[in-house]
Each structure stands twice: as C-alpha cells, then as structure tokens.
Amino acid sequence: MATQGPIHDPETPVDPMIDPRTGEYAVIAPGHNFRSVTQKIAGIVLTPNTPLAWWGGLFLAGTIALGVVIAVTWLVLKGVGIWGVTIPGAWGFAIINFVWWIGIGHAGTLISAILLLFKQGWRNSINRFAEAMTIFAVVCAGMFPVLHLGRPWLGYWLFPYPSSMNYWPQFRSPLMWDVFAVSTYATISVVFWYIGMIPDLGTLRDRSTSKLGQFTYGLLAVGWRGSVRHWVRYETASLLLAGLATPLVLSVHSVISLDFSVALMPGWHTTIFPPYFVAGAIYSGFAMVLTLAIPIRKFYHLEDLITIRHIDNMAKVMLATGLIVAYGYSTEIFMSWYSASHWEYFMMWNRMFGPMGWSYWVLVSCNIALPQLMWLRRFRVNVGLMFLMSIIVNTGMWFERFVIVVTSMTRDYLPSSWGTYRATRWDYATFLGTLGLFTFLFFLFIRFLPMIPMSELRLMLPQAKVRERAEPLPEAGD
Amino acid sequence: MPLPEGLYGLMAEFDGPTQLVHAAKAAHHAGYRRMDCYTPYPVEEAAEAIGFHRD
Numbered sequence: 140m141a142t143q144g145p146i147h148d149p150e151t152p153v154d155p156m157i158d159p160r161t162g163e164y165a166v167i168a169p170g171h172n173f174r175s176v177t178q179k180i181a182g183i184v185l186t187p188n189t190p191l192a193w194w195g196g197l198f199l200a201g202t203i204a205l206g207v208v209i210a211v212t213w214l215v216l217k218g219v220g221i222w223g224v225t226i227p228g229a230w231g232f233a234i235i236n237f238v239w240w241i242g243i244g245h246a247g248t249l250i251s252a253i254l255l256l257f258k259q260g261w262r263n264s265i266n267r268f269a270e271a272m273t274i275f276a277v278v279c280a281g282m283f284p285v286l287h288l289g290r291p292w293l294g295y296w297l298f299p300y301p302s303s304m305n306y307w308p309q310f311r312s313p314l315m316w317d318v319f320a321v322s323t324y325a326t327i328s329v330v331f332w333y334i335g336m337i338p339d340l341g342t343l344r345d346r347s348t349s350k351l352g353q354f355t356y357g358l359l360a361v362g363w364r365g366s367v368r369h370w371v372r373y374e375t376a377s378l379l380l381a382g383l384a385t386p387l388v389l390s391v392h393s394v395i396s397l398d399f400s401v402a403l404m405p406g407w408h409t410t411i412f413p414p415y416f417v418a419g420a421i422y423s424g425f426a427m428v429l430t431l432a433i434p435i436r437k438f439y440h441l442e443d444l445i446t447i448r449h450i451d452n453m454a455k456v457m458l459a460t461g462l463i464v465a466y467g468y469s470t471e472i473f474m475s476w477y478s479a480s481h482w483e484y485f486m487m488w489n490r491m492f493g494p495m496g497w498s499y500w501v502l503v504s505c506n507i508a509l510p511q512l513m514w515l516r517r518f519r520v521n522v523g524l525m526f527l528m529s530i531i532v533n534t535g536m537w538f539e540r541f542v543i544v545v546t547s548m549t550r551d552y553l554p555s556s557w558g559t560y561r562a563t564r565w566d567y568a569t570f571l572g573t574l575g576l577f578t579f580l581f582f583l584f585i586r587f588l589p590m591i592p593m594s595e596l597r598l599m600l601p602q603a604k605v606r607e608r609a610e611p612l613p614e615a616g617d
Numbered sequence: 618m619p620l621p622e623g624l625y626g627l628m629a630e631f632d633g634p635t636q637l638v639h640a641a642k643a644a645h646h647a648g649y650r651r652m653d654c655y656t657p658y659p660v661e662e663a664a665e666a667i668g669f670h671r672d
Contacts (some may be wrong), residue, residue, distance in 0.1 A: 173657060177657075338658075342657070364655060365655045365656055365657060366654065366655055367654045367655075367660060367663045367664040367667065367669065368651045368653065368664065368669055369652065369658060370656065370660070370661075370664065371659075371664045371669060371670075372659075373659070373672060374659055374661075498622070507626070552640045553620065569632075593657075595658070596660065597657055597658040598658040603634060603658060603660075604634070605634045605635050605638050605660065605662045605663075606635045609642035
C-alpha cells in the first residue's frame with residue numbers, strides 16, 4: 140500500500156539525543172562543554188541570589204517538619220498510647236512508615252552502586268541526589284522503630300555492649316537484625332555519598348567567592364587537587380564502596396522482610412517476602428527519584444542534564460520491578476489457595492474483601508494496574524504524566540505496607556482476639572512530619588551541595604575522551 | 618621571603634585530554650618522573666602516561 144520511501148521520514152527530525160557518529164544515545168544533551176556543565180551546577184550552589192521559591196519551599200517543608208517535632212515531643216511525654224497501636228494491631232503506622240521510607244532509600248543505592256558496577260553512564264546525572272534521597276529517607280525511617288520501642292530513650296539497649304545489668308540483645312529476633320542492617324546501610328550510604336562528592340567540593344572551593352564558602356568547602360574537600368593520582372585512588376575507592384553497597388541493596392530490605400516472614404502470622408510467613416520486598420523497595424525508590432527529579436529539573440532548568448532519556452530509563456526500571464511486585468502479589472494469592480491452609484485462605488479473603496479490603500484494591504490499582512501505562516513510550520516521555528505516576532506508585536507502595544501490616548495483624552488465628560486498627564491524629568502528624576522533614580533536608584541539600592556530580596558529567600562529554608592519534612603539539616613533540 | 622634560585626618546575630596547560638596525555642607520554646619518555654597531571658575528571662590514560670598505575 141505505502142510506497143517505498145526513505146527509512147527516516149525527512150519530515151521528522153532525527154532524535155538530537157543520538158550521537159550521529161556512534162549512533163549511541165547521549166547521556167546529556169548536545170552542545171555542552173566542561174565550562175557550561177560546571178557553571179550550571181556550581182551556579183545553583185554558589186549563586187548569591189537564592190531563589191524566592193527556594194525560601195518558600197524550605198519554609199513550607201520546615202513548617203510541616205515541625206509536626207514531627209511536636210508529635211515526637213508529645214509521644215515522649217505521654218507514651219505510645221497516643222498512637223493507634225494496640226493489641227492486636229501493635230505495629231501500625233510506625234512499622235508501615237519505617238518500611239516505606241527505608242524502601243525508598245534503596246533506589247539511591249541501586250543507582251549509585253549497582254549501576255556503577257554495570258557501567259550505566261546515565262546514572263551519573265541522577266546518582267548524587269538519589270544518594271541524598273537515600274540518606275534522608277533512612278533518617279526518616281530510622282525514627283519510627285526507635286519511637287515504637289515505647290521508651291525510645293532506652294534505644295541503646297539494642298546494641299550489644301557490656302552492660303552492668305547483665306542483659307544482651309536477642310540475636311534470634313529479626314527485629315535485632317534490623318538494627319544492624321539499617322545502621323550498616325546508613326553508614327555506607329553516608330560514606331559513599333561523601334566520598335563521591337569530594338572532587339565536586341574541590342570545584343566549589345575553587346569557584347566560591349566568599350570566605351565562608353572557601354573555608355567550608357575547602358575543609359570538606361580534604362585537599363582535593365584533581366591530580367591523576369587522586370583520581371586513580373578515588374575511582375578505586377568508589378568501586379570498593381560500590382562493591383560493599385551492592386549486597387546491601389539486596390540484604391537490607393530482605394532483613395526487613397524477615398521481620399514479617401519469621402513471624403508465624405498468616406500472610407507473613409512466606410519465603411517470597413525477601414525478593415518481593417527488595418523489588419518493591421526499588422520500585423518505590425525509583426518512583427521517589429522521579430518525584431524529586433521532575434520538579435527539580437524544571438525549576439533549575441536542568442533538562443539538558445536530566446534528560447527525557449533518564450526519565451524513560453527510570454520508567455523502564457519501575458515497569459520491571461513493578462512486574463516483580465505483581466508476581467509477588469499473585470504468588471501470595473496462589474499460595475493462599477494451594478497451601479490448603481484455612482488461615483492463609485481466610486487471610487487472603489480478608490485482605491481483598493474484609494473491612495480493610497478497600498486498601499488492597501488501592502494497592503492493586505496503584506502498583507499493578509495503572510503502571511502498565513508505562514509500556515507506552517508516549518507515556519514514559521511525558522514528564523507531567525510520569526510525575527503523576529511516581530506519586531501513584533509511592534502511594535501504592537505505602538498501601539502495600541499498610542495491607543501487610545494491618546490486615547494480617549488485626550485478624551489472625553483466633554477470632555476472639557480480632558480487632559481493628561485506626562490511626563490517630565498523632566500517627567498522621569508523625570507521618571506527614573517526616574514527609575516535611577525529608578523535603579526540608581532535600582531543600583537544604585540542593586542549595587548547599589552540588590546535586591549533580593560535575594566531575595562525572597564532564598566525563599560523559601564527548602570531548603572528555605582521549606583520542607587515539609593526536610596531532611603532535613609543537614611544544615610537546617621532539 | 619627569599620625565593621629559591623634556579624628553575625623549580627614547569628607547568629603547562631592543555632586544551633584537552635588528548636594533548637595532555639600526549640605531552641605526559643613524551644615527558645615520561647624523555648626521562649622525567651617527578652611530575653603530575655591535574656584534570657577536572659578522571660583521565661586514566663594520563664595516570665598511565667606518567668607511570669602511575671592502579672596497584
């Protein structure tokens with residue numbers, strides 16, 4: 140029917156992101172050089188004119204973050220009774236929020252460690268703020284289990300130290316494993332983030348015009364001079380840290396899933412939990428990276444550095460991990476029937492059609508149904524829709540934890556001990572407060588630290604490559 | 618402060634990594650060892666050119 144024509148319609152321009160020489164996708168938009176990349180990123184930090192919107196955002200986020208201060212103060216004064224946690228729903232928002240926040244952090248580690256080892260160049264534009272996201276998410280996550288202890292000021296009892304009271308942590312409890320998993324994770328994340336930032340801190344030190352800036356960035360840059368000897372050590376350190384962080388991407392959320400699956404609760408006691416939790420963590424983490432990246436690239440005009448290709452790639456990761464999560468849900472449904480266990484069967488029925496059944500369908504629509512739209516390229520490259528999708532997936536992943544924690548706990552084996560769970564205003568204040576705290580810390584980060592690694596972006600430029608045959612320079616030849 | 622007599626060292630600035638690596642190789646070939654390259658991003662070839670290896 141259609142007559143033979145050119146493969147590329149001359150009316151439609153060739154994608155400018157494809158390098159015509161190599162046919163490869165460029166990580167950053169064409170037309171940039173070392174100077175422009177550095178100016179763009181360092182300029183955000185070193186500008187004397189702080190954008191008014193930044194102040195507004197900081198103020199708003201700070202105000203919401205005060206909610207957590209008030210809620211935690213009241214919690215310490217009154218006790219966990221102000222929360223909705225009770226028997227049988229003893230975990231409530233505290234554990235839901237803990238798992239949700241820690242899961243979000245996982246994308247940062249995946250981007251900075253696993254994608255580094257896999258030599259995925261596109262990670263370079265997003266790894267710094269994804270790592271910052273990890274750290275701030277761990278800060279928010281870490282608060283919940285400690286506050287949930289009931290007497291948070293005795294939280295140090297969780298650490299095995301020689302105590303005159305002759306007690307020792309219960310190492311057979313997965314809640315104890317959490318302590319080590321999360322504290323290791325926090326440590327590695329901070330170290331990786333800081334080490335990766337040293338060359339950029341050197342750049343900021345050199346470009347800063349204020350005494351305070353020169354001193355502070357100079358102190359943080361620990362004498363970075365950009366010598367090739369430094370770079371060799373730096374790259375070795377990055378690889379080693381990536382190697383250390385890689386197992387953590389898988390292990391931390393696996394350990395957290397064991398909090399559930401070691402318990403003999405219907406719906407919790409399954410072996411699918413570790414892989415399914417890890418996939419869910421990466422799923423929600425990438426959603427959060429998109430939630431942060433899309434407004435930031437718009438506001439600071441970073442469309443050249445965080446391109447449509449980045450958003451497209453992240454959407455694909457979300458699609459893949461979302462399908463693993465969907466597989467996890469279907470395995471749960473299948474096993475509740477195949478196990479022929481009355482309790483498992485009831486658990487599944489209760490999840491879907493019980494008094495909290497609505498939350499299961501929120502989860503299914505947010506995590507499985509709607510994300511299938513990401514199969515369409517037209518959807519993935521639509522920034523506005525992807526922002527919406529990232530919010531949907533974050534919501535869905537929160538509800539996943541809600542369903543797991545609440546439905547299993549409130550209706551277990553013995554109907555006489557059934558109950559329900561209702562969050563109180565203090566639960567909501569703490570949760571919203573951590574959202575504020577997270578945003579507040581992120582606002583500070585984008586203003587005072589380079590949110591995109593300058594040195595790694597310079598490396599992505601075509602002019603950064605050492606060409607094989609150089610024309611001999613007059614002063615260098617013999 | 619009295620300045621040390623004679624030639625202390627030489628510095629050169631290059632437009633790109635290719636020229637830098639070329640010059641570093643030539644200097645290393647000519648027998649110079651106490652030298653360094655400063656780059657705004659990792660240039661592995663430059664480290665190799667001045668005889669500094671990952672070990």
